[in-house]
Amino acid sequence: MSTRTARVVAVTGASSGIGEATARRLAADGHRVFLGARRTDRLDVLVREIAEAGGTAAARRLDVTDAADVRAFVSATRDLYGRVDAVVNNAGVMPLSPLAELRTAEWDRMIDVNVRGVLHGIAAALPVMRAQGGGHVVNVASVGAYEVVPTAAVYCATKFAVRAISEGLRQESAGDVRVTVVSPGVTESELADGIADPAARNAMKAYRAVAIPASAVADAIAYALSQPPEVDVNEIVVRPAASNQ
Structure with missing residues (x-):
């Protein structure tokens, strides 16, 4: 990749799964990547493996529920690489239950990570991106941004919110900052590992019998980022081909 198309990308929730x-x-x-997550031991391994493969990566502990921490994460990206071309707000949790x-503590956690975490990422990134010109x-x-299923009401609500926030940001940022959901x-992924409710956990095991690898979602993100400046890929839905969900 040429230096003209190589970008600086900050990724949250980077210690496992899609991130x-x-x-x-x-x-x-x-691309040069700056990675954030709470599990720094995993980040350290990931950074080392990327470097061994010839890539450029660095990492910092990150709690997306802390607005100041997210600002420091984005600032650290800019300080290290000189700019921030893209932010991937990926961190999320999914403790399903009826x-x-x-x-209620699980509801609050989903709202804090899935919604506030995205808003914190946007709030930290926008001033930097607008100052540098884009x-x-x-x-x-999630597909939960388009439909609601039993045990997932709060989770789907948070993902509906992410989709709505993304569309609002797109409309407010035309010609300035591109937006993709x-x-x-x-x-x-490990997303379902945090389900404490037994019935919801068993239902999710059956639901997840057919799944795509996290790399398929990474490919979709890479596609959106690879488009020329005049193209804004706004929404991508990626499902297993063998699933009707």
Whole structure:
């Protein structure tokens, strides 16, 4: 990749799943990546493996629920690489349960990570991108941004919110900052590991019997980022071909 098309990309939730796959794919494409997550041991391994493969990567511990921490994450990206061409707001949680279970702490956690985390990423990135003359915000949502299923009411609400926020940002940023929302279907990841409700956990195991690899979602993100400046890929939905969900 030429230096003209190589970009600086900050990725949240990069220690596993879609975030890790995105970091590997973008680094392999020649982009310089800055990675954030809470599990720094995994980030350290990922950065080392990217470097060994010839890519450029660095990392910093990140809690997306902390606005100041996200600002520091984006600032660290700019300080290291000189600019921030794209931010991939990928961090998310999915502790599903029926509403009647009243797991309000889990609801709050999903709102904090899935919605506030995206807003914090946008708030940190926009001033930097506008000061440098442009940029690209990629928000990872879900097919849950288009439909609601039992046990997932709050999760789907957060992903509906991500989609709405992305569309609002797109309309407000025409000609300035490009905006893409990527909505995966069932994807191989650790996202379902945090489901504490037994019935919801068992249902999700059956639901996830057919899944796409995280690399497929990373490919979609890479595609959106690869477009020329006059092209803005706004929404991508990626599902398993063998699934009707």
